[in-house]
């Protein structure tokens with residue numbers, strides 16, 4: 001039985017943070033999209049008076065369901081989208097008045113890779129380094145280093161457009177990492193990647209913060225993995241920040257309940273008292289039953305279903321402490337979870 005699925009273990013280095021030094025200061029940030037003509041005009045408030053402060057050298061996560069306003073927020077924090085109201089200060093620069101300041105300070109990885117698709121992986125990385133004013137010899141050295149760090153050696157001479165989705169994403173992460181920008185803004189960096197690639201990305205992010213004090217703003221749906229590298233997390237819902245704290249601080253808000261997941265091979269015996277209790281309380285998704293309860297009860301029920309006749313039809317089980325996904329649901333999120341379906 002696989003207890004942790006394919007989740008990759010992530011090293012976590014100590015942060016050489018500058019206490020009190022601010023990287024981003026965001027206040028009252030508001031953005032409304034207006035589409036359609038006058039008679040059929042629709043408005044979507046994508047960001048609604050967002051306040052945030054991100055410290056230098058912090059790895060800061062933005063979590064929230066699809067459409068919560070995460071990409072809209074990071075595009076304003078990288079000077080690519082102008083807010084309707086509010087302020088964004090990046091390392092002392094006013095990004096609303098001078099958005100171009102971001103282009104010297106931030107390496108931004110958006111959700112698309114379009115512009116680089118014609119280049120080989122090696123050329124895309126080296127060209128990006130040169131565009132960031134790295135000298136030719138240093139750009140080649142940086143290319144070699146990041147190719148080795150992310151395990152891209154076999155793909156280096158292939159054009160991005162001929163790679164798989166996960167391989168292309170990994171190459172794009174490599175382009176974000178060259179040039180030693182003090183701020184990395186990464187919008188779902190590990191989308192489509194296999195566990196080995198994801199692990200390499202989380203390690204590379206953590207290493208930059210540890211060695212260079214890089215500030216990292218991370219949008220991700222991969223909450224279980226991401227929470228091991230994140231210092232603090234803001235949870236966004238319908239354009240608003242509904243919580244902001246350390247992963248531990250957020251998880252403390254859901255108390256000490258644990259989550260018990262059971263996956264049945266076929267119908268479990270309802271005559272078993274433990275199965276009957278679980279059947280009453282569980283949220284069912286196909287053959288999976290999920291329940292939350294105090295640790296003592298969870299241990300008793302798990303012991304019962306893993307020893308009696310229920311065990312014959314039990315395919316898999318997981319007992320876990322609250323995750324950031326549980327925090328989101330406890331905060332009143334309207335959606336099934338943070339993980340993209």
Ligand SMILES: Nc1ncnc2c1ncn2[C@@H]1O[C@H](COP(=O)(O)OP(=O)(O)OP(=O)(O)O)[C@@H](O)[C@H]1O
Pocket residue numbers: 033034035044045046064065066067068069070071072073
């Ligand atoms: N260019 C646009 N024009 C109109 N509406 C938009 C535009 N871009 C985003 N939206 C809307 O704004 C809201 C926030 O979108 P945004 O892409 O910021 O969410 P997100 O949290 O990044 O979502 P996802 O997790 O799916 O990437 C959504 O309702 C979306 O439909």
